[in-house]
Amino acid sequence: MTAAPSMQELAPGVWAYIQPDGGWMINNMGLIIGTDGATSVDVTSTERRTREYLSTIERVSEVPVRRVVLTHSHPDHCNGTSLLPDAEIIAHRTVADDLQRPHALAPHIFQPFEQGLAEPRIPTLVFDDAVTIDPGGRRVEVRHPGGAAHTRGDAYVWLPEERVLFTGDLVFHGGTPFALSGSPAGWLRALEQMAALEPQTVVPGHGPVGGPELFEPVTDYLHFLIDAATEAREVGLGPLEAARALDLTRFGDLKEQERIVGNLHRALAELDEVEPDVARAWQDMYEYNGMRPLDCHA
Numbered sequence: 154m155t156a157a158p159s160m161q162e163l164a165p166g167v168w169a170y171i172q173p174d175g176g177w178m179i180n181n182m183g184l185i186i187g188t189d190g191a192t193s194v195d196v197t198s199t200e201r202r203t204r205e206y207l208s209t210i211e212r213v214s215e216v217p218v219r220r221v222v223l224t225h226s227h228p229d230h231c232n233g234t235s236l237l238p239d240a241e242i243i244a245h246r247t248v249a250d251d252l253q254r255p256h257a258l259a260p261h262i263f264q265p266f267e268q269g270l271a272e273p274r275i276p277t278l279v280f281d282d283a284v285t286i287d288p289g290g291r292r293v294e295v296r297h298p299g300g301a302a303h304t305r306g307d308a309y310v311w312l313p314e315e316r317v318l319f320t321g322d323l324v325f326h327g328g329t330p331f332a333l334s335g336s337p338a339g340w341l342r343a344l345e346q347m348a349a350l351e352p353q354t355v356v357p358g359h360g361p362v363g364g365p366e367l368f369e370p371v372t373d374y375l376h377f378l379i380d381a382a383t384e385a386r387e388v389g390l391g392p393l394e395a396a397r398a399l400d401l402t403r404f405g406d407l408k409e410q411e412r413i414v415g416n417l418h419r420a421l422a423e424l425d426e427v428e429p430d431v432a433r434a435w436q437d438m439y440e441y442n443g444m445r446p447l448d449c450h451a
């Protein structure tokens with residue numbers, strides 16, 4: 154079990170719902186209250202967690218959740234949307250494609266968890282570059298960074314008046330960044346874009362709320378990853394061998410260290426301008442983890 158989630162008010166009517174410990178499948182949500190209803194940034198991985206989130210919303214707001222902005226297509230962020238059957242689901246165009254063709258993971262990769270009756274709904278409103286929402290009395294900008302970053306369909310949510318930024322998984326706080334379905338180089342560009350907004354408050358996709366200092370360790374890790382992949386390519390090491398040879402002491406405080414393997418799969422493929430073997434990448438992460446399922450407390 155993990156500690157209880159908390160609903161934290163960042164500005165009047167702007168909330169972050171933080172789920173400890175921020176590990177695999179345990180993500181954060183944003184809640185933006187407007188006069189015409191509430192907008193949720195993402196939902197959770199399971200029926201139980203999404204129901205707990207929705208009942209917490211009722212304690213801080215009387216308006217219904219009318220919209221969900223999906224920051225990307227990963228299941229922890231999208232599964233609970235079936236519990237909001239009437240809400241508009243807003244996402245980048247590729248999220249709709251990805252949710253219709255999900256990548257089926259081999260069952261031994263993760264510790265099993267109870268998803269319950271929660272499954273992703275296909276977005277009802279898609280955008281390519283950006284969309285601005287006006288949920289009654291406040292401006293909410295939803296922007297795609299212009300290319301693949303954490304995934305190919307990321308969106309971050311920016312409230313210019315409150316200077317609050319919901320990054321989705323473009324920022325991990327306390328966990329290892331995970332780039333298997335994105336682009337390490339593109340992710341660095343996305344971080345620059347978000348830093349240029351000069352946010353006061355940064356809500357990461359996983360881990361506690363912070364400020365713009367949260368960009369630094371992600372940037373640092375991605376540079377390290379690209380350098381490691383470049384070196385591995387020069388000496389002809391594959392992703393798993395390269396990961397085993399790497400010294401991660403500098404990132405010793407980050408959880409989910411096994412992500413280095415998936416990250417190297419993507420970074421090496423990016424250098425070769427090909428797509429990685431995603432099923433192989435997950436299997437290699439499992440092997441790097443000592444042939445044990447990856448920790449999952451969802």
Ligand SMILES: [Zn+2]
Pocket residue numbers: 225227303322
């Ligand atoms: Zn993700």
